[in-house]
Each structure stands twice: as structure tokens, then as C-alpha cells.
Amino acid sequence: MNSAIATQAHSGAQLGAPVYELSNVSKTYARNQVVALDDVSLTLRKSSFSSVIGSSGCGKSTLLKIMAGLIPPTSGRVVLQDRPVTGPRRDIGMMFQHATLFPWRTAVENIVLPIEIRDGRAAAKKALEKAHELLDIVGLKGFENVYPNELSGGMAQRASICRMLITEPAVLLLDEPFSALDELSRDMMNMELQRICREQHATAFLVTHSIQEAVILSDHIYVMKPRPGRLAEIVEVDLPRPRTLDMMTTPKFGAIVDYIRGLLDKGEDM
Amino acid sequence: MSVTQTDQPRDTAQDTVWVQDVSFIDSIPRSVAMTFVLLVFIGSWQMATSLGLVSPIILPTPLETLQDMIFVGKNLLTGGYMLEALWITLKEVFYGFALAIFLGFTLGVLVGETAFGEKAVMPYLVAIDTMPKVAFAPLFVAWLGFGIESKVALAAFIATFPIVVGTAAGLHAADENARMLFKTMGASRMQTLIKMKLPTGLPQIFTGLKIGAVGVMAGAITGEFLGGGKGFGELIRIAASQLNTPRVFSLILYLSLVGLALYVLVTWTQRKVVFWHKERVGAHDG
Ligand SMILES: Nc1ncnc2c1ncn2[C@@H]1O[C@H](COP(=O)(O)OP(=O)(O)OP(=O)(O)O)[C@@H](O)[C@H]1O
Numbered sequence: 135m136n137s138a139i140a141t142q143a144h145s146g147a148q149l150g151a152p153v154y155e156l157s158n159v160s161k162t163y164a165r166n167q168v169v170a171l172d173d174v175s176l177t178l179r180k181s182s183f184s185s186v187i188g189s190s191g192c193g194k195s196t197l198l199k200i201m202a203g204l205i206p207p208t209s210g211r212v213v214l215q216d217r218p219v220t221g222p223r224r225d226i227g228m229m230f231q232h233a234t235l236f237p238w239r240t241a242v243e244n245i246v247l248p249i250e251i252r253d254g255r256a257a258a259k260k261a262l263e264k265a266h267e268l269l270d271i272v273g274l275k276g277f278e279n280v281y282p283n284e285l286s287g288g289m290a291q292r293a294s295i296c297r298m299l300i301t302e303p304a305v306l307l308l309d310e311p312f313s314a315l316d317e318l319s320r321d322m323m324n325m326e327l328q329r330i331c332r333e334q335h336a337t338a339f340l341v342t343h344s345i346q347e348a349v350i351l352s353d354h355i356y357v358m359k360p361r362p363g364r365l366a367e368i369v370e371v372d373l374p375r376p377r378t379l380d381m382m383t384t385p386k387f388g389a390i391v392d393y394i395r396g397l398l399d400k401g402e403d404m
Numbered sequence: 405m406s407v408t409q410t411d412q413p414r415d416t417a418q419d420t421v422w423v424q425d426v427s428f429i430d431s432i433p434r435s436v437a438m439t440f441v442l443l444v445f446i447g448s449w450q451m452a453t454s455l456g457l458v459s460p461i462i463l464p465t466p467l468e469t470l471q472d473m474i475f476v477g478k479n480l481l482t483g484g485y486m487l488e489a490l491w492i493t494l495k496e497v498f499y500g501f502a503l504a505i506f507l508g509f510t511l512g513v514l515v516g517e518t519a520f521g522e523k524a525v526m527p528y529l530v531a532i533d534t535m536p537k538v539a540f541a542p543l544f545v546a547w548l549g550f551g552i553e554s555k556v557a558l559a560a561f562i563a564t565f566p567i568v569v570g571t572a573a574g575l576h577a578a579d580e581n582a583r584m585l586f587k588t589m590g591a592s593r594m595q596t597l598i599k600m601k602l603p604t605g606l607p608q609i610f611t612g613l614k615i616g617a618v619g620v621m622a623g624a625i626t627g628e629f630l631g632g633g634k635g636f637g638e639l640i641r642i643a644a645s646q647l648n649t650p651r652v653f654s655l656i657l658y659l660s661l662v663g664l665a666l667y668v669l670v671t672w673t674q675r676k677v678v679f680w681h682k683e684r685v686g687a688h689d690g
């Protein structure tokens with residue numbers, strides 16, 4: 135644990151300024167007295183990509199929801215861009231496992247929905263042009279006016295990336311965004327995500343169950359242990375950027391994957 | 405030798421072409437099957453009456469019924485007294501349905517949107533919905549008299565409940581993902597209702613409207629049976645009291661057409677409004 139903190143401090147010096155700061159965040163669900171998070175502190179730096187990995191039920195989604203301002207922590211502080219998070223914020227973009235596009239809106243209408251809700255119909259209309267550009271970026275040119283039931287699972291998830299990006303959020307919170315996709319599309323989507331994050335200089339925080347996915351995308355991987363949910367270790371991934379899928383066959387990649395798997399197995403014994 | 409043999413595709417049609425089993429019933433178009441049932445029905449009806457199995461006072465022959473339908477049809481088309489009666493019933497149905505939609509939708513949103521309504525009001529609405537609501541007909545007549553008002557009230561009373569229940573259920577149809585998404589976008593309660601919960605619930609709301617459309621017809625006619633007036637129900641009651649069964653049958657058939665038209669109107673509106681929701685007519689593909 136100590137060494138992990140040291141690693142973080144070390145790598146922090148190379149990256150940008152702190153964007154997200156969580157200090158001593160704990161969460162106990164009142165309904166069933168489950169301690170979902172216990173004393174979690176972390177710092178995300180500008181343009182960094184971090185992942186959180188851990189067994190099912192260890193509190194990953196809870197952590198993300200607290201960071202997004204969807205639920206309050208029982209104790210502790212969450213600060214984003216020097217302002218405490220006390221509710222949903224426009225500088226946060228979020229994506230879930232399901233694309234959740236609304237079937238009565240075309241792809242492009244789904245994408246401008248966040249603008250429509252925040253700034254009204256007129257603003258949404260102005261954002262249409264940008265929505266078209268985003269669809270082009272994720273490879274959905276020509277599908278602007280298609281209704282979601284004509285999109286495949288992967289295409290729907292691409293559209294939901296666009297919906298997240300349209301408000302130009304400073305941070306992206308991703309809760310297993312591609313876990314419903316097959317492995318091939320998933321790899322492609324991950325590379326796409328990396329490219330988008332680089333282009334937009336976005337800070338990303340990804341919840342995943344896949345060690346490979348975490349390693350190929352992240353600068354830092356937060357390993358969580360369950361009951362109560364807490365950060366056990368921070369693993370730094372010093373593979374060069376941009377990452378490519380070929381890197382998954384390198385010994386270094388394998389070594390990091392093995393190391394994290396070891397940490398997670400240890401967690402299961404506890 | 406044997407290897408090359410198995411690699412070759414065998415060329416009998418049976419082995420290479422995969423023919424899907426289509427049963428005889430599946431191969432008949434729906435319209436043909438329905439016409440067949442109708443003909444069998446009318447045929448047995450004709451048999452039962454012409455063989456004297458049933459007295460003509462109890463059951464007229466199909467031909468008699470058809471002749472009377474032509475007579476009633478002429479009266480309707482020439483603006484006779486029957487058209488006036490039909491017009492009154494149509495008005496009751498229209499006002500009753502409009503009132504039921506307004507009340508049902510408003511109550512449904514209140515009940516579906518507020519925790520209090522859900523907890524304290526909904527159980528009562530469900531309880532009343534299970535009651536035989538036509539039993540309230542004499543009350544409405546006592547309160548509102550023998551005019552059109554008591555029929556409108558009964559029709560609306562019957563049709564309101566399915567619309568309330570459908571609307572309230574529809575507002576709960578949105579899943580956790582959609583709710584969470586709207587929360588992250590910082591949507592207000594009103595925005596969440598209008599842009600997400602209501603559209604998501606439209607299929608259920610229309611189910612309520614369809615049940616309501618059936619109920620509103622039943623309400624108007626029951627009201628006329630019990631509360632008099634000058635509507636189509638009154639014509640039926642008079643014909644029945646004179647043992648003019650062909651007239652009763654033909655009037656009922658015309659009334660069914662009105663009910664069908666209303667139902668088709670609601671279904672058509674649903675197709676236009678809820679264009680993304682594909683609903684199948686029957687249990688089988690067809
Ligand atoms: N709304 C809630 N009310 C009560 N308890 C909850 C609630 N949400 C989560 N929990 C509990 O908190 C713990 C952590 O849940 P959480 O959803 O954060 O886990 P997770 O790491 O995201 O799991 P998974 O990998 O399966 O998605 C679990 O024990 C869960 O039962």
C-alpha cells in the first residue's frame with residue numbers, strides 16, 4: 135500500500151494538474167447497512183486514464199456514482215476542478231453498460247439530448263452540426279437520422295459515446311461501457327476510446343472487470359478489495375502511448391496482467 | 405476414396421436443400437381463415453333456424469337480420485329517427501371518452517409520479533377497478549337524471565380506471581439505466597417526465613386507452629338501458645320488448661361497428677404516435 139502511494143506520487147509529477155480529488159470517501163447504504171466504500175482517497179490528473187478493477191460487488195459502481203454526484207457519500211470530500219461535487223455537473227460525462235438510446239429519437243437527436251435538457255431546444259438545434267461531426271468520428275456517418283432499433287449493439291454504444299462527448303466534459307466516468315459487446319468490437323471500441331480521450335485531452339476513469347482492458351487503456355489501475363470496498367493498490371502501467379492491440383502480446387503487458395490477477399486472487403481469500 | 409466421397413456435396417435435393425416445415429394451417433392467409441370461420445358460423449346459424457331447432461322469436465335467420473340491417477341502414481343514411489338516436493349515443497361515447505382520457509391521464513400522472521399517490525391512492529383505484537362498475541349506473545341516473553349527462557358520466561367512470569392504471573404503470577416502465585442517465589444530465593423532474601417517462605410509458609397508456617374505448621361503449625349503452633333517453637340503446641330496448649329480434653340483432657351489429665371504429669381509431673393513433681413500438685396482432689406471426 136505504501137509503495138503504491140509512492141508510485142502514484144511519482145507518476146503524478148509527469149502528468150497534468152489534479153482534476154478530481156477524493157479524500158476519505160466512505161459510503162454506507164442506509165437501507166441495508168452495507169459498507170460499500172471505506173475511506174477511499176484518490177487523485178486523477180489532467181488527461182490521465184485510470185481504471186478501477188475488483189470483484190463483483192466491491193463498490194466500483196458506488197464509487198463512480200459518488201464521483202458523478204448521483205449519490206452523496208456518507209463521509210468524505212469529492213472535488214472536481216476545485217469545486218466540490220454536490221450533484222450532477224456539466225463537466226462530467228458518464229457512460230453505462232447499456233447504451234440506453236431512446237427509440238423515439240433518431241441517433242442525432244439522442245446525441246443532442248443532454249444539450250436540449252440543459253440549454254433548451256434552440257441550443258440543441260445549434261448542436262446538431264457538432265453531433266454530426268461526432269458521429270463521423272466514431273464511424274457512424276450516414277446513420278444520423280436512423281432510429282436506434284436499426285443500430286447494432288456496438289453502433290448504439292458508439293452513439294452513446296457521442297452523447298457523452300457533446301457537452302465537452304472535462305472528465306469521463308465509464309461504468310463497464312463495453313462489457314455487453316463481443317470481444318472484437320470491444321477491442322475496437324477501446325482503441326476508439328483511447329483516440330477520443332487523446333484528442334479531447336479528457337481525463338477518464340473506467341470501471342471494468344477485464345484486466346486486459348484495464349491494462350491496455352490505463353496509466354493507473356486502482357485495485358479494489360471487497361467488504362468493505364477499499365483501494366488496495368495502485369498499479370502504474372508504463373507501456374508507451376499510443377497503445378495498440380499488438381501490445382497485448384508483449385511480455386511486459388503479460389507481466390502486469392499477471393501481477394493484477396495475483397492481487398485480485400489474494401482479495402478473494404480475504 | 406471414402407474421404408473424397410464425403411467431401412463431395414451429395415446432389416439429391418433432399419440432402420442439400422433445407423426446406424422449412426410449413427404446416428397446412430400456417431400456409432393459409434389470415435383473411436381466408438377468418439372468412440372461413442365466418443361462413444361456418446353463418447351456415448350453422450342458418451341451419452339452426454331453418455331446421456326449426458330454435459324458435460324465430462329467440463333467434464332470427466341470418467337473412468332476416470340482413471334485411472333488417474338494410475332497413476336500418478337506409479334509415480340511418482336518409483337521416484331518419486335512428487340516425488338521431490345514433491347521434492345521441494355517439495355524443496355520449498365521445499364526451500365520455502374525452503372526459504375519461506382527461507381524468508384518467510391526469511390522475512394517472514399524479515398517482516404514477518408522486519410517492520403519496522402511489523402509496524395511498526393507487527390501492528383504492530385498483531380496488532374500484534376490480535368492481536363491476538356498471539352497478540353504479542342507477543346512482544348516476546339518480547344524480548344526473550335521464551338526459552345525456554348520466555350516460556356520459558357512467559361511460560367516463562368505466563373508462564377512466566384502465567387509463568389511470570395504464571398511465572401509472574407506464575410511468576414506471578422506464579428502467580434504471582434511463583433514470584440514471586437523465587439524472588447525470590441534470591434533468592428536472594418535469595423534463596424527466598415529459599422527455600423520458602411519458603414516451604417510455606406510451607405503449608401501456610395506449611393499452612389503457614383501448615380497454616377504456618371498450619368500456620366507454622359499454623357504459624353509454626348500459627346507461628341508456630337503465631336511464632332511458634333517446635339513444636341507440638333505447639332503440640334496442642324497445643325492439644327487444646316488442647320481440648323484434650331481427651331489429652335487436654341488426655342494431656347490435658351497427659353498434660359493434662361504432663365500437664370497432666373507436667378501437668381502430670385508438671390503434672391507428674397508437675401506430676402513428678408510438679411508431680417505434682412494434683405490436684403484434686395475434687400470438688402467431690401473420
Ligand atoms: N442502492 C443500493 N442500496 C443498497 N445497497 C447497495 C445499493 N447499491 C449497491 N449496494 C451494495 O453495495 C455494494 C457495492 O455495490 P456496487 O454496485 O458498487 O458494486 P460493483 O463493484 O459495481 O459490482 P459489479 O462489478 O457487480 O457491478 C454491494 O454489496 C451492493 O449490494
Ligand SMILES: [Mg+2]
Nearest residue numbers: 194195196309
Ligand atoms: Mg457495477
